[in-house]
Amino acid sequence: MSFNIALSGINAASTELGVTGNNIANVNTTGFKESRAEFANMFQASSYGLSRNAVGVGVKTSMVAQQFSQGTINTTGRSLDMAISGEGFFTMSMNGSQIYTRAGNFHTDAQGYVVNPQGARLQVFAPNANGNGFDIGAIQDLKLTGSDGPPKETSQVALAFTLPAQAQPPIATPFDPANTNSYNLTSGGITVYDSLGVSHTQTSYFVKTATPNEWQVHNFVDGVAVGAPTTLQFSNTGALTSPADGLIPLDPFTPTSGAGVLSMTLDISSSTQYGESFALRNTAQDGYSAGKLDEVSVSETGVVIARYSNGAALQLGQLALANFNNAQGLTPSGDNAWAESFTSGTPRVGTPGSSDFGSLQSGALEGSTVDLTEQLVNMILAQRNFQANAQMISTMDQTTQTIINMR
Numbered sequence: 445m446s447f448n449i450a451l452s453g454i455n456a457a458s459t460e461l462g463v464t465g466n467n468i469a470n471v472n473t474t475g476f477k478e479s480r481a482e483f484a485n486m487f488q489a490s491s492y493g494l495s496r497n498a499v500g501v502g503v504k505t506s507m508v509a510q511q512f513s514q515g516t517i518n519t520t521g522r523s524l525d526m527a528i529s530g531e532g533f534f535t536m537s538m539n540g541s542q543i544y545t546r547a548g549n550f551h552t553d554a555q556g557y558v559v560n561p562q563g564a565r566l567q568v569f570a571p572n573a574n575g576n577g578f579d580i581g582a583i584q585d586l587k588l589t590g591s592d593g594p595p596k597e598t599s600q601v602a603l604a605f606t607l608p609a610q611a612q613p614p615i616a617t618p619f620d621p622a623n624t625n626s627y628n629l630t631s632g633g634i635t636v637y638d639s640l641g642v643s644h645t646q647t648s649y650f651v652k653t654a655t656p657n658e659w660q661v662h663n664f665v666d667g668v669a670v671g672a673p674t675t676l677q678f679s680n681t682g683a684l685t686s687p688a689d690g691l692i693p694l695d696p697f698t699p700t701s702g703a704g705v706l707s708m709t710l711d712i713s714s715s716t717q718y719g720e721s722f723a724l725r726n727t728a729q730d731g732y733s734a735g736k737l738d739e740v741s742v743s744e745t746g747v748v749i750a751r752y753s754n755g756a757a758l759q760l761g762q763l764a765l766a767n768f769n770n771a772q773g774l775t776p777s778g779d780n781a782w783a784e785s786f787t788s789g790t791p792r793v794g795t796p797g798s799s800d801f802g803s804l805q806s807g808a809l810e811g812s813t814v815d816l817t818e819q820l821v822n823m824i825l826a827q828r829n830f831q832a833n834a835q836m837i838s839t840m841d842q843t844t845q846t847i848i849n850m851r
Contacts, residue, residue, distance in 0.1 A: 450836035478814045509772050523807060533546060557588075568746075588737065603715065605716075636729050638704065649661065678717040736753045740760075766792065
């Protein structure tokens with residue numbers, strides 16, 4: 445019996461050394477969670493139950509428990525490197541099954557899907573069809589689209605200018621954009637875009653009338669008039685009074701590119717008239733051409749945003765994190781991943797920063813939770829335990845030999 449007791453101690457010490465060795469081997473593994481060997485004593489029961497004076501029969505390994513503590517977050521500056529600060533796991537899809545990981549070292553595969561080094565695809569909540577928010581009930585693979593960012597048709601052009609109050613009516617009439625003597629000033633041309641992203645030039649020409657504080661503005665797109673001249677009136681303090689809201693609807697313009705009709709509004713509400721030289725203080729418009737994917741960013745709440753060279757931004761999804769009532773019940777599947785089990789319970793899925801889920805940090809990775817100094821101490825203790833149990837076997841052997849030789 446004593447031999448078996450000491451042998452169980454050697455097996456326990458060997459298990460402890462194995463767990464410690466595995467921890468030390470993964471001291472630099474991204475997202476690794478250290479393990480701890482847990483033991484329980486054993487008793488041999490008879491048909492009458494345990495005796496009050498029963499001697500134990502050794503030790504057994506009750507479980508090897510992973511410790512899901514927070515690892516150190518190290519900055520990498522790479523947008524597809526992600527770390528969870530707090531509770532939760534990245535949800536991944538691998539061959540139709542869901543697995544969970546804390547290792548956020550992701551990249552894109554040949555099809556543009558965001559995957560981990562083993563090829564499991566990162567899961568996100570899909571954007572709503574109306575572009576507002578995300579469908580928490582629909583999880584899908586995160587894919588970085590390889591196509592161009594779609595163009596946006598210009599709907600509003602903004603001009604902020606100061607007209608000279610001392611200006612005189614032009615010497616030539618009627619107005620002709622080809623005759624510089626028939627107008628006083630021009631906006632110089634602003635680039636606008638149709639529904640296909642083809643650029644056009646919107647130009648405004650300013651003509652001083654004989655009436656004080658009054659001007660006319662003629663608007664053109666690619667040399668084609670888009671509406672009748674609009675009268676501008678200013679107060680005796682230089683503020684724009686007409687049009688009252690500062691908005692001038694332009695007539696529809698039909699591009700030759702095959703795009704849809706371009707309908708725009710000219711906003712001059714910030715314009716003034718003073719006794720100084722003409723100043724074009726600001727020009728803006730809300731359209732853009734097609735663009736190439738420039739970068740991908742991820743917010744603290746897990747919103748993945750693709751940014752294009754044309755200045756457009758597109759939300760591709762929101763990261764789906766999972767958590768469990770008993771994380772230690774998860775089944776390790778290797779490659780820094782775990783699978784759901786009966787003892788872990790079913791996953792609770794949510795977004796970073798909500799409920800009990802941690803926040804997300806992009807451009808960073810969570811390091812291993814292994815404390816090397818602690819593990820080296822554990823190794824020494826396990827080694828001593830092993831040696832002590834081995835000495836017990838040697839002592840029992842000597843005792844047995846003594847008994848055999850007593851005759």
